[in-house]
Amino acid sequence: MQFSFRMPVAVQILLCIAKFDGVFKTTSTFLASSxxxxxxxxxxxxxQLKAAGLVKVAAGVGGAKLVKEPREITLQEIFNAVEEDEDLFHIQENPNPKCPVGRNIQQVLGNKLSVVKNHMLDDFAKITLADLLNDINTAEQNRQ
Amino acid sequence: MQFSFRMPVAVQILLCIAKFDGVFKTTSTFLASSxxxxxxxxxxxxxQLKAAGLVKVAAGVGGAKLVKEPREITLQEIFNAVEEDEDLFHIQENPNPKCPVGRNIQQVLGNKLSVVKNHMLDDFAKITLADLLNDINTAEQNRQ
DNA sequence: CCCCATTGTAATAACATAACTTACAATGAG
DNA sequence: CTCATTGTAAGTTATGTTATTACAATGGGG
Known part of the structure; x- marks a missing residue:
């Protein structure tokens, strides 16, 4: 069980825009090929990224640009832009209300897991697009 | 997008066994009703929990028992028992190798995200079945 | 030693979610 | 006005999860 493609795809889109804006026209077809x-x-x-205020997209003309600097864009913003704001885990919605465990499991386990999710979001907030761009460039250099 | 029912279900099973062992026969039908x-x-x-060494199950006779004390069973063990050991996020498997972003995204983003996943597992390691059992009992008292 | 509730497991169906594809109206610079 | 491109809808395919049914294997109790 995993999260979907969405967040990694969004990251790759933003990295491509950051790297190629001004060099190539960053249309949806161009980005799709990467x-x-x-x-x-x-x-x-x-x-979704536009709605979150991370990019602006030129309808008609084509192409997307970053609204903020890569160092000001965090993985948390990207994650929130493309993923629903829901619990990390799916706790059974209809447990048995006659069972003392069943009638409290949602609240008790939900509390613990929401703390874990918040930690995950804190971790995401510490990772910026600039970090990733830097890692990409380093990896490219080592490749040569 | 969320994780499946599996881990929460496993937690509820273990809580029921811890709470009702000796009082009721904890068969799969009994647990299923909770x-x-x-x-x-x-x-x-x-x-899966048996394979992970957390419970023993009486085939034929019926019923399950904890192998360890609730305070010695962590959410991390439960998570590892029922979830595949895979990455938290699904990064595109066939990015464009001709694109400098595409050919490095898996390694670069994968590294960052594996750190986040390890933090999540560390958080899980700090939560024990005894903590949850205690929270259940407290919630039950407040209910009266 | 046999009975019977129960476990372990397989096979299949039902359902949900995500991604793919096609199609086309709306956009806006040239 | 033209044309490449975006925005969006609808329908399809693929994948994964849960539900259900079925039945052989288990093993304590009568």
């Missing part, structure tokens, strides 16, 4: 995914998915994801 | 889920799912989950 991720190797359907352009419609890119357009949907760009829409 | 979670309000199919007994076959309970039996599968019990099998």
């Amino acid at each position: 991720v190797n995914i359907n352009p419609v998915i890119i357009r949907k994801t760009l829409g | 979670v309000n889920i199919n007994p076959v799912i309970i039996r599968k989950t019990l099998g």
Whole structure:
């Protein structure tokens, strides 16, 4: 069980825009070829990133640009932009109310797990797009 | 997007065994009625918990017992018992190798996210079955 | 030693979610 | 006005999870 493609795809989109803006026209088709995914998915994801204030997209003309500097964009913002704000784990919705465990499990386990999720979001907040861009560039250098 | 029912179900099973062992016979049907889920799912989950050394199950006779004390059973053990050991996020498997972002994204983002996952597991390690049992009992008292 | 409730397990169906694809109206610079 | 591109909807395919049914294997109790 894993999270979906969405967040990693969004990260890759933003990295490509950061790296290629000004060099190539960053259309949904261009971005789709880097991720190797359907352009419609890119357009949907760009829409979510736009709504979150991370990019602006030129309808008609084509191409996307970052609204903020890479060091000001965190993985937390990206995650929140593309994932529903829901609990990390799916706790049984209809446990037996006659059982003392069943009638309290949601509250008790939910409390503990929400703390864990908040820690995860804190971790995401410490990772910026600039960090990832830097790692990409380092990896490219080592490749040569 | 969330994790499946599995870990919360396993937690509820273990809590029920801890609370009712000796009082009721903790068969898969009994446990299923607390979670309000199919007994076959309970039996599968019990099998995973047995393989992880957390419970012993009496085949033929019926009923399950904890192998360790509740304070010695952590959420991390339960999580590892029932979830595959895979990455938290699903990073595109076939990015474009001709794109400098595409050919490095798996390694670069994967590294960052594995750190986050390890933090999550560390958090799980700090939560014991005894903590949850205690919270259940407190919630029950407040209910009266 | 046999009975019977129960476990262990397989096979299949039902359901939910995600991704793919096609299609097309709306956009806006040239 | 043209045309590449975005935004969006609808339908399909693929995948994963849970539910359900079925039945052989188990093992204490009568």
